[in-house]
Amino acid sequence: MNIIVCMKQTFDTEARIVLENGAVKEDGVQFIINPYDEYAVEEAIKLKETAGGSVTVVTVGPARVEEAIRTALAMGADEAIHVEDEAAFGDEVTVSEVLAAVIKDRPYDLIIAGNQAVDDGSGQVAVRVAELLGVPHISTVTKLEINGGEVVAERDAEGDTEIVTAPLPVLVTAQQGLNEPRYPSLIGIRKASKKPIAKVAVAELDLDAQAIARRSSVVEIVLPAAKGAGRVLEGDTGARAQALFRELRQTSKVL
Amino acid sequence: MKRNVLVVADLRANQLRNVSFEALGAARIIADGGAVAALLIGHEVSGLAASLRAHGADQVYATDREEFGQYVPDHYAAAVEQAMEAFAPQAVLFAHSAIGRDVAPMVAARHQAGQASDVIHVELAGDDVIFTRPIYAGKAFVKVNIAGDLIVATIRPNNLPAHEETGALGNVTNLAVRLSGDVSTHVRDVLKKAVSGVDLSEAKIIVSGGRGVKSAEGFASLQELAAVLGAAVGASRGACDAGYCDYSMQIGQTGKVVTPDLYIACGISGAIQHLAGMSNSKVIVAINKDPEAPIFKVADYGIVGDLFEVVPALTEEARKLFA
Numbered sequence: 001m002n003i004i005v006c007m008k009q010t011f012d013t014e015a016r017i018v019l020e021n022g023a024v025k026e027d028g029v030q031f032i033i034n035p036y037d038e039y040a041v042e043e044a045i046k047l048k049e050t051a052g053g054s055v056t057v058v059t060v061g062p063a064r065v066e067e068a069i070r071t072a073l074a075m076g077a078d079e080a081i082h083v084e085d086e087a088a089f090g091d092e093v094t095v096s097e098v099l100a101a102v103i104k105d106r107p108y109d110l111i112i113a114g115n116q117a118v119d120d121g122s123g124q125v126a127v128r129v130a131e132l133l134g135v136p137h138i139s140t141v142t143k144l145e146i147n148g149g150e151v152v153a154e155r156d157a158e159g160d161t162e163i164v165t166a167p168l169p170v171l172v173t174a175q176q177g178l179n180e181p182r183y184p185s186l187i188g189i190r191k192a193s194k195k196p197i198a199k200v201a202v203a204e205l206d207l208d209a210q211a212i213a214r215r216s217s218v219v220e221i222v223l224p225a226a227k228g229a230g231r232v233l234e235g236d237t238g239a240r241a242q243a244l245f246r247e248l249r250q251t252s253k254v255l
Numbered sequence: 256m257k258r259n260v261l262v263v264a265d266l267r268a269n270q271l272r273n274v275s276f277e278a279l280g281a282a283r284i285i286a287d288g289g290a291v292a293a294l295l296i297g298h299e300v301s302g303l304a305a306s307l308r309a310h311g312a313d314q315v316y317a318t319d320r321e322e323f324g325q326y327v328p329d330h331y332a333a334a335v336e337q338a339m340e341a342f343a344p345q346a347v348l349f350a351h352s353a354i355g356r357d358v359a360p361m362v363a364a365r366h367q368a369g370q371a372s373d374v375i376h377v378e379l380a381g382d383d384v385i386f387t388r389p390i391y392a393g394k395a396f397v398k399v400n401i402a403g404d405l406i407v408a409t410i411r412p413n414n415l416p417a418h419e420e421t422g423a424l425g426n427v428t429n430l431a432v433r434l435s436g437d438v439s440t441h442v443r444d445v446l447k448k449a450v451s452g453v454d455l456s457e458a459k460i461i462v463s464g465g466r467g468v469k470s471a472e473g474f475a476s477l478q479e480l481a482a483v484l485g486a487a488v489g490a491s492r493g494a495c496d497a498g499y500c501d502y503s504m505q506i507g508q509t510g511k512v513v514t515p516d517l518y519i520a521c522g523i524s525g526a527i528q529h530l531a532g533m534s535n536s537k538v539i540v541a542i543n544k545d546p547e548a549p550i551f552k553v554a555d556y557g558i559v560g561d562l563f564e565v566v567p568a569l570t571e572e573a574r575k576l577f578a
Contacts, residue, residue, distance in 0.1 A: 013508040118392060121389065140353070157326070245576060
């Protein structure tokens with residue numbers, strides 16, 4: 001089975017956001033595989049281990065992304081395609097068009113992506129890729145099985161679990177709980193350095209410049225207003241409980 | 256610039272969610288004097304059309320098909336497409352909910368349109384629509400402008416003011432949606448989980464537990480407080496990773512981002528990835544044994560103490576007030 005994983009490198013979730021000249025500062029930030037994409041990588045490798053086949057990681061981003069690619073290869077992915085080209089660094093329209101163009105001429109039975117990235121959090125790209133490729137998609141999957149030519153997935157629908165089936169090829173997006181991503185082994189890390197990373201430029205993809213032009217433009221990035229110090233309630237437990245509800249009702253007026 | 260704006264109403268268990276009215280409020284701003292329509296997708300829900308009309312929809316397109324009783328991406332996308340054919344909107348708004356998050360990018364991709372996801376504020380700047388949305392799960396906010404013939408957006412629940420009820424009543428049109436037979440995804444079964452009845456993303460009050468809750472059983476006292484307050488129960492990543500609760504309850508940069516009126520954090524230290532998911536709540540109460548816990552830095556009210564003493568005391572006090 002040929003599995004393609006769409007992956008993005010993101011800030012570590014513990015990173016603080018600092019603005020510099022109106023943009024989010026990257027200096028000194030630790031980068032990781034987007035946690036939802038890490039579930040996607042893990043699931044692809046698990047499926048390959050039971051059903052055979054190959055796992056190809058596809059990603060868009062600057063040179064620093066290679067670290068995330070090496071991690072995915074060390075976990076067990078077989079090869080990677082890296083679109084390292086400014087022309088691809090647009091919005092969700094741009095990135096989904098580029099990813100779909102990279103994927104469309106390759107053999108694939110299954111595409112797995114994270115259901116959203118922890119940086120932009122727009123949750124659009126994977127579904128857009130499915131639409132552009134004309135394949136069905138199943139979102140926020142917490143369990144995945146392949147039965148012959150069909151996937152049977154459990155998906156999280158706001159607390160309920162839906163059991164959804166679809167014929168291959170299909171795109172699924174990973175939700176937390178799908179699996180427990182492995183740490184790369186030493187052997188895995190050594191092997192990863194020899195695995196192929198194909199660099200692709202947007203010019204090679206036969207895409208119309210207008211089609212991939214960004215539709216959304218950033219007007220401004222702002223940080224949330226700093227909060228003043230809160231009030232620590234004193235007294236015995238009962239008195240504090242009373243004081244809290246009095247405050248919530250009379251001062252904050254949220255009850 | 257006048258625009259026709261279509262709002263795809265959001266339903267849960269055949270009831271309209273409040274975010275539908277919030278989206279109608281946003282639609283009225285974006286319409287800038289143009290028309291606002293609402294689309295109701297479901298089975299045996301046509302009675303809800305009146306409520307959408309009363310909340311500012313000039314026009315309601317109502318569908319009623321058995322197939323719409325269960326969410327299937329292709330079916331819902333087909334309904335939206337056909338409402339768009341009838342109404343010719345320049346903007347389509349969805350809820351940032353399980354369904355809206357899934358259908359919106361399908362529609363956007365089909366029209367090569369840009370989309371603003373998880374919108375918390377809408378304003379006009381001349382002919383432009385400016386959407387404010389969180390990035391890094393609320394550690395920062397970006398204002399974006401979407402260019403093109405069609406604007407797609409998903410609206411985060413509980414942030415925009417709902418369109419108030421007006422006396423004016425719009426028209427209701429039944430939309431006979433054609434469905435193609437070759438739909439590929441099929442829902443075989445739906446397992447309802449016995450989580451609290453209140454949905455996290457739309458809850459006005461959330462009682463949330465962390466590692467300090469110590470066990471799955473420890474959540475019982477939080478559930479009790481939540482029940483009295485009509486609140487939803489959430490959890491930190493630490494509590495989920497420790498197996499105390501289901502990942503669907505997780506709040507944080509991985510997990511759900513919530514903005515309730517009141518967030519009560521019990522035994523949560525306040526790791527930055529958790530703070531990202533809840534620090535934009537209107538009022539935050541923190542209960543923690545450790546007075547140095549970072550959660551107190553974002554809390555409006557802090558109680559330093561053992562949650563297993565404090566939470567039952569809060570429940571008792573709440574019972575007195577709300578019983």
